[in-house]
Amino acid sequence: MSRYRVKFSKDGPARFSSHLDMVRFFDRSTRRAGLPVAFSEGFNPHPKFSFAAPLPVGIAGKEEYMDMELTANLSPEEVANRLDQNLPEGYQILGVKQIDERAKNLMALLSRAAYRAIAEAPAGYDTVMLQGALDEFMTLENIMVTREVKGKSKEVNLRPGIFKLAGTVAGHILEINMELLIGSTGNVRPEEVLKELFRAGRIPVNPEDFRICRTALYTDGDTGPISLWEV
Known part of the structure; x- marks a missing residue:
């Protein structure tokens, strides 16, 4: 597994989407981008995403963060380019970097x-x-x-x-x-x-x-x- 930290912005029409909407957008966007996202186990597997903190509807975010796990080791530049091209209007990838698998999660930080x-x-x-x-x-x-x-x-x-x-x-x-x-x-x-x-x-x-x-x-x-x- 490879773990990445993604920095992104959420503005314009995207600021009116809920946190759950945003999670769905990233799920669909990673699928369209062909990124090998890791999934949890169990009866209802979900992508291994974790976000820093939900944004209330109507509030824009200039520097938001999410961590994601991939089953393959890709360069941060490739992850950023493939993801940015498939996100809805109002979302923009500002940076991607690979982090240690043992790094603290965003909410803990x-x-x-x-x-x-x-x-x-x-x-x-x-x-x-x-x-x-x-x-x-x-x-x-x-x-x-x-x-x-x-x-x-x-x-x-x-x-x-x-x-x-x-x-x-x-x-x-x-x-x-x-x-x-x-x-x-x-x-x-x-x-x-x-x-x-x-x-x-x-x-x-x-x-x-x-x-x-x-x-x-x-x-x-x-x-x-x-x-x-x-x-």
Whole structure:
């Protein structure tokens, strides 16, 4: 068996496809490409794919990751070319590399994600006002939200999972960049952060008016976050 890490983007019309749709797209695309994908054993065999983290419907991903196992040893360049030619519109292969069969899976590595949220800025609103509001928000010790978990309401403190917030206003475009907790230890969703900023009166734009993109996925290194591609 040979194991590969695939870096890809998901944008345009593809951002409206669900995670399950995406898994099916990759399954069909590897078949069309003639890639010798390894399958699990049992009554219902499935391709040996594993993805870093699902993207919510409507959110684009600029650097997404999946691991796949093949029954033959192909060059990463060949895998990338054959796969890229057979993916649906909106998906693009950015890179493929071969990894050790004993390497940690993506979900075990994943610890934080970067997001960019863009909306139209109200007249008279500028970078100083936006960044000041974000800095004040980051001084809070608790940012509580209510989530529904298995039919029960649960209070969750988002603040420990918000690592960075930065914003700019350029012309009529308001942009907020976030670095948030994601992975097996917890998850902070960008739309939750935008809702709390709006609810507290710290941004003058409705969260529903933002277009969100996940720009990077990281693991924790000794000196700070490291891109999953560098692991």
